[in-house]
Amino acid sequence: MPATDPARLTADLIRCPSVTPEEGGALVLLEERLSAAGFTCTRADRGGVCNLFARWGDKGHARTFGFNGHTDVVPVGDEAAWTVPPFGAVEKDGVLYGRGATDMKSGVAAFAAAAIDFVSNTPPDGAVILTITGDEEGDALDGTVALLDYMAQAGEKMSVCLVGEPTCPETMGEMIKIGRRGSMTAWFTVVGKQGHSAYPHRAKNPLPAMARLMDRLASHELDRGTDHFDPSTLAVVTIDAGNPATNVIPAHCSGTVNIRFNDTHTGIGLSDWLRAEADKVAEEFGVAVEMKVKISGESFLTPPGPLSDLVSAAVEAETETRPELSTTGGTSDARFVKDHCPVVEFGLVGQTMHQVDERVPVAQIHQLKAIYTRILRDYFA
16 A cells, blocks of 8 residues: 655645634545545534544554544634745645644644554554544634543543644754643723713722732732743733723723643632632722633643653654653643543644744655654554
């Protein structure tokens, strides 16, 4: 059987305009390729989101290697700023351009190609599972979560899982993610009393209260980091009163903060702290402070061990670089997979993801397939 070309498969996927939450033909294409290679494929669509579950080998096998990724992409932005068609999959000077080239159709293509060739040429004593979603760049409520729910209902289980997100900051092979910080956003509304700015004693100005609250939150040291995590961060991302007049004290002021937190904290614990700080300011200024919180994901860590050793050895063998084990960056769907089985992340250099003219060197796609192939071979050895 001829080898599956991961760069050609990446190009075919880029040509599918799968901007969240549109499927765009990407999962249909993958289902066709995987089914032809002997994978049992099931669509686990939910809430208008398309998801694909694919398994090669016996259901319930004790040794089952899993891969998780996504084919949905962010919008192209200003299309006029692109030098190539965003979904044209143009290759120039050994570089493949297009939305999703880095994040993360190349990762999906590399693993799919590695899995197809591996089970075709050296069928393992075990199973290989691919879980591919169309809802990672969106709300992520009906993507990987829906796939894991389907697996629980169907009695499907991964022993370990690799998420193929871009993980390398600058050079191929330099970083593996063994955990992620938690993420949460809090929206505050301070309610005062509107009045004339010439008679502030007749009003109750919400802006000083909001300024005090935001300063307290931003000035607070959440922690100093842990063994595997940097210090947690809180960023004030907006303060707005929506007031165009200079002679009016507004009745309302809103403010929003985003927190990226390590394993010192939980989302609930931080929510309680935010509420307590808001109550202190409300009492101090004689205003009401409303708060709404969304916890996008808790922090998690897959401790260094067999899985990270397996991936590290494969990366080093193919790149001659020993990867750093890191928990930096934003969130990923690994935050859902970690409740199912041990999970780590490894993928391409992510410098151009979400940018205009997103692109990836073709050689890196082939290198990534080689790494994934070695991981499969060593896992089932």
